[in-house]
Amino acid sequence: MLVVIFYFLIICAGTGGELCVSRAMKAVGEVKDFRPAALVGVVVRALRVSWMWIGLGLMATAFFSLLAVLSRQNVSVVVPVTALSYGAGALGGKFFLGEQVTSRRWAGVLLVCLGVALVVAGRQ
Amino acid sequence: MKSSAGLHFKTYVLILVMVIFGPLGNVLLGKGMKRIGAVSIATPVEAVHVLSRVLTSGSIWLGIASLMIFFGANMLVLSWADYSYVQPASSVAYLMSALLAHFLLREMVTPTRWVGVLIICLGVLVVGHTSPRTTEPT
Numbered sequence: 001m002l003v004v005i006f007y008f009l010i011i012c013a014g015t016g017g018e019l020c021v022s023r024a025m026k027a028v029g030e031v032k033d034f035r036p037a038a039l040v041g042v043v044v045r046a047l048r049v050s051w052m053w054i055g056l057g058l059m060a061t062a063f064f065s066l067l068a069v070l071s072r073q074n075v076s077v078v079v080p081v082t083a084l085s086y087g088a089g090a091l092g093g094k095f096f097l098g099e100q101v102t103s104r105r106w107a108g109v110l111l112v113c114l115g116v117a118l119v120v121a122g123r124q
Numbered sequence: 125m126k127s128s129a130g131l132h133f134k135t136y137v138l139i140l141v142m143v144i145f146g147p148l149g150n151v152l153l154g155k156g157m158k159r160i161g162a163v164s165i166a167t168p169v170e171a172v173h174v175l176s177r178v179l180t181s182g183s184i185w186l187g188i189a190s191l192m193i194f195f196g197a198n199m200l201v202l203s204w205a206d207y208s209y210v211q212p213a214s215s216v217a218y219l220m221s222a223l224l225a226h227f228l229l230r231e232m233v234t235p236t237r238w239v240g241v242l243i244i245c246l247g248v249l250v251v252g253h254t255s256p257r258t259t260e261p262t
Binding site for chain 2: 018019021022025026028029030031034039042043046059063066067070071072074075076077078079080083085086089090092093097099101104105107108109110111112113114115116117118119120121
């Protein structure tokens with residue numbers, strides 16, 4: 001049961017965190033200068049966006065859940081199961097970032113979920 | 125045209141960095157946590173004991189460093205590319221994770237699981253062939 005809760009946190013908090021970081025980085029704008037000083041400036045600008053802090057908090061939650069699961073299960077099971085994030089990502093992209101999720105994209109997400117089911121079924 | 129080619133180039137380079145360092149970080153964390161064993165944090169003493177073992181593990185520190193590189197590349201690429209483009213494009217990481225787990229950690233990966241991983245990759249490739257940007261840049 002505890003493992004299920006950790007998986008839920010990895011998927012929901014992880015994807016939610018990435019969506020928030022994505023939103024924050026879009027607010028920062030396209031990075032064109034990759035010199036170290038300029039990259040430090042990008043990080044400083046990103047840290048001034050509240051979405052970045054929300055995203056980092058959610059991703060930290062997902063990270064510690066990942067550590068907890070990795071102490072119990074094989075990495076080749078844990079990582080593919082987290083592919084369910086694609087479903088959460090497609091929903092988040094549509095409703096949170098306003099992206100157009102086409103039927104083709106949903107078909108891809110369905111394939112991912114099928115793959116995840118096979119990975120879980122193939123556990124020893 | 126030149127600008128578009130440059131945009132594609134830097135996108136591919138950063139996604140390559142993500143594909144290499146993401147799975148590597150997961151495998152290193154997996155290796156470190158397996159050495160520590162099942163985590164029990166029922167009491168404060170147990171929690172401190174687990175934390176001290178985590179913080180003194182070289183594999184875990186290397187894993188954290190790899191995931192920080194992964195996160196930096198992810199942050200930079202998301203400043204111009206769609207999340208729904210970056211997420212599927214970095215899907216090769218799932219295959220790499222299984223390969224690393226099999227060859228580096230010597231974990232048993234059954235044929236059913238390999239088929240599952242391949243279908244996951246196929247699914248994210250289908251997603252990746254949709255339009256990379258569906259929103260206006262801010």
